[in-house]
Amino acid sequence: MKHLFILLLCLPLWGLAQQQQANYICPPCGRACDSIIHHAPGVCAHCGMALMPKDTAKPVTYSICFYLYDGTEVLDFAGPMEVFSYAGFKIFTVGKTKAPVTVQGILKVIPDYSIADAPPANYFAIFGGDDGIATNDPEVISWIKKRDATTEGYFSVCTGAFVLGKAGLLDGLTVTTFHNSIQNLQGAVPSAKVLNNVRYVDNGRVITTAGISAGIDGALHLVARLRGEEAALRIAKHMEYDKYVPEQGMQVKR
């Protein structure tokens, strides 16, 4: 009887302790703070994103391979890299070899992998710029084709679409590319329907975006598809890309 009395006395204290021990995490952002457990709601001091109760978080991890070549347009890949990073994607870069790649003629980047040792990824991303370096390289095109069996989806920005086209991945699809290259892509992939004046086109397995900055919108769209529109809008707000408009691209009916 005495023990039951003590137990009843302790119950409210136990409840209070449980409440105080509620755990919060920041939305998966691919950084060190992903592993930090916070014991009160608020904002992550590291990445600045609003904390969420740990139990409601579902950190499914998607991997994405960023193929970079000399002359890749810097914003083409950096915009999506920023978006996918905050969406908790595991991002890695691949060059033809492991030698540094100079993007935009300026930035020297060391690829994580070469085409000889790059692991598979859920998504394969390719970007514009001097895209002929990749499009006209049979080894690179062959490597992309070989990965197809383990690649769930493709994501191209700007003239990166020409690389996917050369690999036969745009045949029969509705797609887009850089505004000055619409006709050229139509010539390169006659069976595709190449649209102008659209930020991105989502065919399900293949997303192509318009030029340079449109990669940001396409990446936010992919995040919306995988994690929900709320997640995409939260990232857009965090990036102060307050101009992101859901559904501004085109979703091809399947």
Place this chain on the structure above:
Amino acid sequence: MKHLFILLLCLPLWGLAQQQQANYICPPCGRACDSIIHHAPGVCAHCGMALMPKDTAKPVTYSICFYLYDGTEVLDFAGPMEVFSYAGFKIFTVGKTKAPVTVQGILKVIPDYSIADAPPANYFAIFGGDDGIATNDPEVISWIKKRDATTEGYFSVCTGAFVLGKAGLLDGLTVTTFHNSIQNLQGAVPSAKVLNNVRYVDNGRVITTAGISAGIDGALHLVARLRGEEAALRIAKHMEYDKYVPEQGMQVKR
């Protein structure tokens, strides 16, 4: 008389030849195509920008130093790099040392220079992310101060403003930073007026921008100031950043 007749006969042909020899160049974009002379109007096959008559082009070259540290936000610097590249700026990157810098926890970048050998530049640019790595490094702050005599202007994106603040460059100015860091910057630089809800603030010598993607707008604004609004709008259109709105930032009256 016979010679005069031949001369008169040849004049129209000479005029035609002159017309055919008219020279065109692409707007300076910092790439190899800057040196190509075209003999007909149209679009540069390399960078896709509309060609302009060579005589009307005034390719003043500005240099800009991009300081990068581990944890720099990738879009913070890549957006302005894209803009300044098309504006023909000479861009170089600097790390504390020449060791590779990992930006966004993902991208391995080899800096062009270290703080020991970086040349002077017209502009000094600094970006957000794990900015404490630079802000709390006395050697880096001292190096920025030492360059002040040869630096015409400063450009910060996001929490890069904290680095400029630590170097005493924001004292008494109206500035902005990442939306979650407004109060912190006000605390760090009490004499500054830190604004929220503005894409960028231009004090003349110092431009600070809001978070991450706002660096694109701030860079376009600087290009507009140096090369005219038409040049900025041409670059924005080329980048398909059709959402750039001139005067969306704040110009502090001088």
